[in-house]
Amino acid sequence: MKDTSPIAQMPALGLDMGGTKILAAVVDARGKIRARVKMPTQAEDGPEAVVKRVAKSVFAVIEESKLKLDDIGAMGISIPCPTDPLVGFVENAVNLGWLNFPAKKKLEKAIGRPIWLENDVNAGTYGEFRYGAAQGRQDVFGIFAGTGIGGGVIIGGKMHRGFNKTAGEVGHIVMKVDGPVQGGGFPGTFEALASRTALTKWLTKQIKKGRKSVLKKLIKAEKKKGGKGIHIRSGMIKDAAESGDKMVLEGLDRIARILGMATASVVHVLGPEMVVLGGGLMEACGNYLMPTVKKTVEKFTFEIERRNMDVVMAQLGDDAGILGAAAIARDAAATSAQAR
Amino acid sequence: MKDTSPIAQMPALGLDMGGTKILAAVVDARGKIRARVKMPTQAEDGPEAVVKRVAKSVFAVIEESKLKLDDIGAMGISIPCPTDPLVGFVENAVNLGWLNFPAKKKLEKAIGRPIWLENDVNAGTYGEFRYGAAQGRQDVFGIFAGTGIGGGVIIGGKMHRGFNKTAGEVGHIVMKVDGPVQGGGFPGTFEALASRTALTKWLTKQIKKGRKSVLKKLIKAEKKKGGKGIHIRSGMIKDAAESGDKMVLEGLDRIARILGMATASVVHVLGPEMVVLGGGLMEACGNYLMPTVKKTVEKFTFEIERRNMDVVMAQLGDDAGILGAAAIARDAAATSAQAR
Numbered sequence: 001m002k003d004t005s006p007i008a009q010m011p012a013l014g015l016d017m018g019g020t021k022i023l024a025a026v027v028d029a030r031g032k033i034r035a036r037v038k039m040p041t042q043a044e045d046g047p048e049a050v051v052k053r054v055a056k057s058v059f060a061v062i063e064e065s066k067l068k069l070d071d072i073g074a075m076g077i078s079i080p081c082p083t084d085p086l087v088g089f090v091e092n093a094v095n096l097g098w099l100n101f102p103a104k105k106k107l108e109k110a111i112g113r114p115i116w117l118e119n120d121v122n123a124g125t126y127g128e129f130r131y132g133a134a135q136g137r138q139d140v141f142g143i144f145a146g147t148g149i150g151g152g153v154i155i156g157g158k159m160h161r162g163f164n165k166t167a168g169e170v171g172h173i174v175m176k177v178d179g180p181v182q183g184g185g186f187p188g189t190f191e192a193l194a195s196r197t198a199l200t201k202w203l204t205k206q207i208k209k210g211r212k213s214v215l216k217k218l219i220k221a222e223k224k225k226g227g228k229g230i231h232i233r234s235g236m237i238k239d240a241a242e243s244g245d246k247m248v249l250e251g252l253d254r255i256a257r258i259l260g261m262a263t264a265s266v267v268h269v270l271g272p273e274m275v276v277l278g279g280g281l282m283e284a285c286g287n288y289l290m291p292t293v294k295k296t297v298e299k300f301t302f303e304i305e306r307r308n309m310d311v312v313m314a315q316l317g318d319d320a321g322i323l324g325a326a327a328i329a330r331d332a333a334a335t336s337a338q339a340r
Numbered sequence: 341m342k343d344t345s346p347i348a349q350m351p352a353l354g355l356d357m358g359g360t361k362i363l364a365a366v367v368d369a370r371g372k373i374r375a376r377v378k379m380p381t382q383a384e385d386g387p388e389a390v391v392k393r394v395a396k397s398v399f400a401v402i403e404e405s406k407l408k409l410d411d412i413g414a415m416g417i418s419i420p421c422p423t424d425p426l427v428g429f430v431e432n433a434v435n436l437g438w439l440n441f442p443a444k445k446k447l448e449k450a451i452g453r454p455i456w457l458e459n460d461v462n463a464g465t466y467g468e469f470r471y472g473a474a475q476g477r478q479d480v481f482g483i484f485a486g487t488g489i490g491g492g493v494i495i496g497g498k499m500h501r502g503f504n505k506t507a508g509e510v511g512h513i514v515m516k517v518d519g520p521v522q523g524g525g526f527p528g529t530f531e532a533l534a535s536r537t538a539l540t541k542w543l544t545k546q547i548k549k550g551r552k553s554v555l556k557k558l559i560k561a562e563k564k565k566g567g568k569g570i571h572i573r574s575g576m577i578k579d580a581a582e583s584g585d586k587m588v589l590e591g592l593d594r595i596a597r598i599l600g601m602a603t604a605s606v607v608h609v610l611g612p613e614m615v616v617l618g619g620g621l622m623e624a625c626g627n628y629l630m631p632t633v634k635k636t637v638e639k640f641t642f643e644i645e646r647r648n649m650d651v652v653m654a655q656l657g658d659d660a661g662i663l664g665a666a667a668i669a670r671d672a673a674a675t676s677a678q679a680r
Contacts (some may be wrong), residue, residue, distance in 0.1 A: 164645055271509075300512075
């Protein structure tokens with residue numbers, strides 16, 4: 001289908017509307033980024049102001065790409081909340097502070113073109129599927145670990161959104177009955193055990209217990225720069241791991257075991273062809289996490305389940321979202337143009 | 341499609357090849373069972389003998405239905421192991437003692453007709469989807485709890501088998517990191533926490549601790565009949581629950597909480613339209629389990645995830661497997677006849 005529709009060969013726009021920043025890109029049909037623009041979201045100004053800033057980013061990045069609005073075959077915008085792309089109504093986007101906001105309608109009015117509104121982790125998974133680690137695979141599960149943990153499901157080469165367009169929320173599966181709570185989540189979930197938040201909590205506790213670690217020095221250096229309390233960034237964890245710090249390596253290993261068990265659980269339930277692991281923590285510390293993740297998947301699955309099934313690191317980093325948003329919008333537009 | 345293919349209107353045969361018994365039925369297009377036959381599996385005689393007994397059951401039930409072999413539009417046989425219906429090779433069916441056995445080929449030779457070989461829990465889920473609790477739904481997850489816990493996935497009205505045809509193995513998801521082991525399974529899995537086996541283990545432990553329960557009397561009565569050790573059947577658990585036995589009700593509530601959390605996990609990952617809970621324990625004690633299951637699902641999911649999403653008890657009992665095997669074979673045959 002993609003070969004015969006002209007839209008399939010046209011550049012598409014992908015935009016990632018995050019809680020802190022807006023990333024926009026013009027992406028050609030091969031997944032090459034021809035131009036990119038970054039702006040602060042400034043969500044505190046309210047949804048109408050953010051919509052204006054999104055439209056501004058769209059026009060700016062198209063100008064940057066030296067193309068015109070009509071050269072863009074499709075536009076995909078990702079948003080950090082569940083949404084039905086065909087409706088595009090946002091009930092509650094916590095990170096943006098949006099409540100019951102007709103996002104698709106408002107964005108289309110501001111931009112003057114139809115848009116495809118997609119959940120951000122779905123877009124990231126689709127990006128890895130079309131241009132990254134999962135190219136050519138048909139049944140893919142994406143797990144993205146950062147502050148929280150999100151996921152995306154591709155079945156038979158198509159985004160699986162589920163009955164209420166909420167599928168993929170793997171961060172909320174229970175992995176420790178009556179276990180710890182994270183944020184407004186449920187007790188004992190995957191993300192309460194294995195997100196960067198969970199890791200930094202554990203590391204902080206170890207430091208307070210008086211355990212030796214180079215992390216103490218790194219935290220002090222961070223405080224001198226004006227940081228308050230104990231703040232541990234992914235980069236600091238990586239630096240400590242690279243210096244061979246035992247405490248940090250132990251912490252990463254604990255997280256990796258949980259990531260492995262969760263991957264195994266996804267394999268049991270869905271039988272994917274590939275599980276792609278991404279997100280900030282994985283990007284920074286993937287080399288330290290992956291060996292234990294893979295060993296744990298082997299321990300917690302049957303041989304028949306993991307035959308020719310791969311567990312790999314994501315390849316596109318921060319670009320997965322914009323690439324995925326562009327691709328999913330283009331694929332949807334090309335398919336519907338074909339159907340006409 | 342189903343309306344225009346003659347196969348879709350013909351009776352089909354469904355057969356459930358279990359570890360202890362073979363159940364066979366002739367099922368009309370509306371899901372009515374026109375004849376049924378039951379035989380012991382006698383798996384200890386080896387696969388070739390069992391294949392003969394299956395063929396015998398097939399011919400017996402067709403005779404019983406007063407139909408002829410040519411009146412049967414399709415034949416579905418379910419088996420307690422993963423299998424690719426198009427290949428039908430069995431690598432390891434533990435309950436049957438089959439290893440690397442070309443089951444489809446052997447069965448087709450013995451019966452003289454093409455058969456559709458399907459995993460037993462997939463067949464059960466498909467039965468509930470076509471004729472039971474999930475009729476008219478498109479995205480369905482079946483969870484069947486008995487000695488172990490199995491599951492089946494229907495997406496977009498079709499059986500989802502996954503890349504290695506192993507999807508639905510929800511009993512092996514980790515729900516308690518470093519938790520108890522059951523049989524040859526992995527530590528802390530759903531089935532190690534919430535199968536009938538897990539429940540009877542807990543009940544036995546309570547009794548040994550000296551806790552009061554009518555179950556003691558029931559076990560004694562069972563022993564007089566010739567049973568050895570402590571043997572607790574689903575029916576005894578039901579009887580004890582009906583008499584208001586506190587220990588047994590507490591045990592059921594513990595299981596129900598885990599069932600609810602597992603259901604919530606499936607909802608997070610797949611976003612189904614309906615989760616159907618079946619199996620021996622659910623059939624016997626569903627009325628005691630379901631209120632806590634539902635309450636727990638509410639506690640462990642977001643409102644948007646469970647909107648118009650139902651969690652219900654299976655309706656077909658032991659017949660789900662034979663009805664599902666017949667229906668899935670008929671639907672597959674009707675679709676491929678259409679495609680020709």
